[in-house]
Amino acid sequence: MSSNLNVGIVGTGIFARDRHLPSYQEYPDKFKVVAAFNRTKSKALEFAAKASIPEDKVYDDVDGLMSDKDVDYIDALLPVQFNVDTVKKAIAHNKPIILEKPVAANMKQAREMVELSDSTELPIGIGENWLFLDCIQEAAKHLDRIGPVVAFTHNSTGPFVRDNKYLTTNWRQNPEHIGGFLSDGGVHQLALVTSLVGEFDTVSALTRQIRKESGADDIVFGTVKVKDSDVIGSFTYGSAFGATEKSVFLKIYGVNGSILVDVSNKTEPVIKVRVGDFLETAQKEEVHKVEVDDSFGVNKEFLNFHEAVAKRDKTLLKSTPRIAFHHLAVVAAFLESSAKKGDHVQVERI
Ligand SMILES: NC(=O)c1ccc[n+]([C@@H]2O[C@H](COP(=O)([O-])OP(=O)(O)OC[C@H]3O[C@@H](n4cnc5c(N)ncnc54)[C@H](OP(=O)(O)O)[C@@H]3O)[C@@H](O)[C@H]2O)c1
Structure with a gap:
């Protein structure tokens, strides 16, 4: 061809x-x-x-x-x-x-x-497209240096933007897809997190709807256990709040340090790495800027x-259907857990 x-x-x-x-x-x-x-x-x-x-x-x-x-x-x-x-x-x-x-x-x-x-x-x-972000490769380079990894915190929170061109589309406001905005944007966050910490095994989460325009639950606060490992973490997602700064980051904690992947400013993602097994032995923080294009x-x-x-x-x-399946399965598990008042539920596997 x-x-x-x-x-x-x-x-x-x-x-x-x-x-x-x-x-x-x-x-x-x-x-x-x-x-x-x-x-x-x-x-x-x-x-x-x-x-x-x-x-x-x-x-x-x-x-x-x-x-x-x-x-x-x-x-x-x-x-x-x-x-x-x-x-x-x-x-x-x-x-x-x-x-x-x-x-x-x-x-x-x-x-x-x-x-x-x-x-x-x-x-x-x-x-x-988030699977292709250079900040994933850059952060991955440092995982061994801070390991073994034990936990992570993910946060993607932001204000509701009433006039956002995407949010005002009729099919998003009346979603036929599970999770509505939670899956529309949440799968991007899950691509970032699971690329670095691994796929999720079980989740416990609470979700709720803040904005009527969302048509479905639009925030999730969850805890997570990673598949085939002892790594635990938290996952927070929602852009339905009142005025607040956009805050999008993944912090990965290891026994020997930590990595912060901060994409709050989409045009200037930053990776910060701290290596050391105690405060007393901590090396100077490293700041790695990552190239990003408009796309x-x-x-x-x-x-x-x-x-x-x-x-x-x-x-x-x-970016295969099998990889994307996991991201939607996590959103489905968040919703199932929330319906069961936060019980731990297994993420569907394929
Ligand atoms: N990767 C990303 O970051 C990203 C960002 C934005 C969007 N997206 C994805 O891109 C896709 C389009 O989103 P968009 O923001 O461009 O929305 P959009 O402007 O509303 O486009 C939706 C398209 O689907 C068509 N459509 C809607 N309902 C239909 C129906 N019942 N039968 C046949 N066609 C129908 C619309 O046709 P009409 O013109 O006739 O309504 C329109 O061409 C979605 O899957 C969305 O998840 C991805």
Whole structure:
């Protein structure tokens, strides 16, 4: 397959227009957006004008776009209850596909997505761009120095932003996906945390809804045990509070020091490392600044997907349905635990 891949977009909403298209346009030697479909055609036509897609490549239905021989792969950005059906269509048309997160709307669909992905050699990717953040690799370099790791604190809290362009979408305010905002944004946080401390085994959590606009519970305070280890931790997530500074960090504690991954300021993530087994033996704090581009991982996610498609090797994919399954399973476990007044519950495995 040529290394310049032609992309067909399904769902030309905000994220397609404001993030995916600019990311593709940054790599003209690798990607060309050549076709589009959207439920409301006028929006697809506006998108096509921006992307220089000819009008005859703006399709009236998904099957039309997927039948287009010029399209090498599909990029679907829909409310996620449509992910499974869209993947089934892509497989039927023998097209690789990348879909937006979370992996699916519920655990039954998430399981089906993993099974569909296992059933084909086509690359099927989930757009969990936080898996591609450089701060994960930078922090991982220091884990052995502070180890053994014993615990972590994760915190992602922020104020409710009434006019946020994403928060005001109808499908987010009336979610068909479990967890609503907790899974919409929470899977990103879970990508960061589980990449560094491992997958979760059991959780105990309380969730509640603060804003009616959220349509579902919008904050979670949980405790966690990591799979196949003694590591314990806490996970806090919610952007539904009143005025407060945005505070997004993961602190990992070891017997021999600690690592702070602070992404509160998205444009300047910082890693702080302290090594030493006691206060008295602590070395000077190290501060490692991490490069980040505007796409916050999307560019790297696309380059990874490009490689898997161009080499026809799905094993190269970093953001698979199986990995994304765990992130949604944790949100499901938080909700189940909260419904049981904070009992410890097992995170569903696959
Ligand atoms: N990775 C990230 O950081 C990130 C950030 C933002 C969004 N996303 C993901 O990107 C996807 C799109 O989100 P968005 O923010 O761009 O939302 P959006 O602007 O509301 O776009 C949603 C798209 O889905 C279409 N759609 C909605 N309901 C539909 C239905 N019943 N049948 C067929 N099509 C339907 C909409 O078509 P109409 O134009 O006809 O309504 C629109 O094209 C979501 O999966 C979201 O999770 C990811």
